[in-house]
Amino acid sequence: MAGDKKSGCSAEYQLTEQVFRQIAAGETSTVEIEKTLSQGYLIEEHKNEHRGDSQLLCVVWSSENGKRARHLMRSAADSPQQLILWTYQPNRPQWSTPVKRAGQEEQTVNADLGSCYFCGGDLKSILAGNYDFRLDGELYVIKKVPATLCEQCGEKYLSAEVAKNLEESVAAGAFTGVIQAYVMEYKVKGD
């Protein structure tokens, strides 16, 4: 499982909403994703009987600002198109180098909460500023939600207690305001 295997290349892929949010936020790009798919090395394989197996790829390249590294997790499921689950920049304390996880002694953040189910990253308690969800086609945002955040992939976890409270508040329609949002329609290129 060491970084000695080329991952193989294919521009055929789908990505999760979370990855799209990263692209929209400028944290990554389809160029970076395709670079990782074509040039990345397989550094870990994760087995999961519920979600299916996944593979962690790493690519390192030189930019004007020095060396950059990117990790990309993709589904290892046997399907025609690969699914990009999430991407992130490998940093301390989780990674001592782009391809090497830090030793146990360096992992000090909230060890009692365990690690991220999806990527194994460290978790920390936060108040989620904007916890959004959709219901009957409407977008709702709940603020100040006590959650656990994976510092690596950004996945958020809610306790059952918090989820039940939210469920009740939503059912009761206990919303306090409406915010404005900008809208854009996707345009097919060409034609």
Ligand SMILES: [Zn+2]
């Ligand atoms: Zn994670």
